Amino acid sequence: MTDNAYVIALAGNPNVGKSTVFNRLTSLHQHTGNWPGKTVASARGAFTYRGESYTVVDLPGTYSLLSRSAEEEIARDFLCSGAADVTLVVADATCLERNLNLVLQVLERTHPVVLCVNLMDEAEKKGIQVDLAALQDALGIPVVGTAARGGRGLEALQAALFDAVHRPLPPPPPPVAYPDLTGLSPQEREDAVASAIVRRAEALAAAAVAVPPEAQRRDRRLDRLLTSRATGIPVMMLLLGLVFWITIAGANAPSAFLSSRLFALQEPLRSLLAAAGLPPSFQSALVDGVYRTVAWVVSVMLPPMAIFFPLFTLLEDAGYLPRVAFNLDHLFRCAGAHGRQSLTMCMGFGCNACGVMGCRIIDSPRERLIAILTNSLVPCNGRFPTLIAILTIFFSAAGGGSLLSALLLLLTVVLSVLLTLLASWLLSKTVLRGAPSAFSLELPPYRRPQIGQVIVRSVLDRTLFVLGRAVAVAAPAGLLLWCLANIAPGGVSLLARCGAFLDPLGRLMGLDGMVLAAFLLGLPANEIVIPILLMGYLSSGMLTSYAGLGELRSILLANGWTWHTAVCMVLFTLFHFPCGTTCLTIRRETGSVKWTLLAIALPLLSGVVLCTAANLLLSLLPF
């Protein structure tokens, strides 16, 4: 089917809603955020229009085709290869002059081209008027206005693409008139070419776009609040703390509800399996191993994720992430790191493997390695539930409430960012020496997020996707664990032996051997560390049933946990080795076993040292 499909190349500046157009055209529901550099490789999708199939290739967002960055090379090579039947350039109606720069460069290289002027709704809100007909006449190519997020104009866009492959307009005249370049040095020539394109874009925009002087006023006001010296950092902390607080406070009740319901099913399930004639050991393997682990992962992870993801997505879609990068850049510069590392670090809060992959947006190999090696120092979504559970059980359940949990979680996040900066600084002073390379960060216009859509998208796509992956890992891991906990040569289970072996190191770090064993066995996914730990503790015969978050506390207390242990557990959850997926991603992205090992050793050593130090300091306290 795709063999005879028409190929559409999708090009555009970063952050113009290109991915939204892609998703809308191809009915894919891949998440897209409002910040530059998130598409680092080209995605493909397909759609059918009037009985014919089209393949859409989503190229990385670029400002230009003239530079030599990785993204621009991918985009340029694809456009120049002639593989596309038509090129669709997506431009931002609120910032058209700058976008026309790329449009002109694409026009010089390929034909036919269709221009999609997206975000028309945002432009209208700002009072910006775009004369699409004038633009169409001046450029000599079809121009379609869209508001892709609401689906406006997409039908017309498909029609324009249909026409472009079936009845293409004649090639337009050369879009840019260059001055005489003979006798100029290469640099002068480059300057002249770039200037001619920029001036042509300026002239086109002047003729087709009317921007009222107050169009940017709201954005600048928001910027003053969100990034100024006095309020930038406090507001950032407040927002993050607020997100955590809503997540923790909101997740309590549904978490308790889910766990009581899911664990109540445990015994009926066992009876059902017994009735089916399965031997008791199989019943136990399926119920105590697979079902219990999955039930834990679902009841503890689903509620916080279903709240955290939409909130984070709202901030992301509104355009806040680049402001975070702007606020933090100075610190990264002092650490000898690239300014975009704050963006890849933010991606790491979602998923470290994604964060490592996102480091492709950093051109300089030295700074890219720093960003990759330090990415897993920030906690990902797989670790947030563990952190929340431990903080809630040991600190806020004892009277502090969810506000205290949120504050403590905020504190742990600040700690992880500080360690990221420290590690980056150390790396840039030792194995990865060098000066920070030049960088520019676009602060895109703020956009009102479409709240309904954000909730549906982030719950349906992101939450269920991450949960599905966690369950897929948890189910077989649960089985393996059950075997380890129940195969007992000489009367001591393999899990207990493993725990006993690691116990001296665990004790030194303020933990115990079983915790370390749980982290080791939890290598495939951080989500399953707590269930493993429970199984380890429960198999030693302390308690026979487990019924939810409330009882987690008594199980941990019964195994000698104090709030000192909880502090060390939080530290080690923040800083240990990256999960299996992240390790594989690091290996692929760096192409080197040596760097992968360093990426494992760096957080692991930090964790061991910090836990040991915390344990020593805490043992000096009288309480």
Added chain:
Amino acid sequence: MQEIRTLDQLPVGGGATVTGLDCSGAQRRRMLDLGFIPGSSVRALQESPWGDPVAYGIRGAVIALRREDAHHIAISGK
């Protein structure tokens, strides 16, 4: 009063015209792509909480540059 010659010296709220670039290679290329060509008007919009980088308004977009990079852009006040 000292004359303002490079973009990093432009105070927040001030506007100027780009007169040239004092860098080469990929960095020069990137600045040109962002619209920093002779004749472009540029405005310093906002300092980050630490005073560096600074967000500049250039050709309808908002671009943040570190001061050491803005230093390579020559301007004349207006």
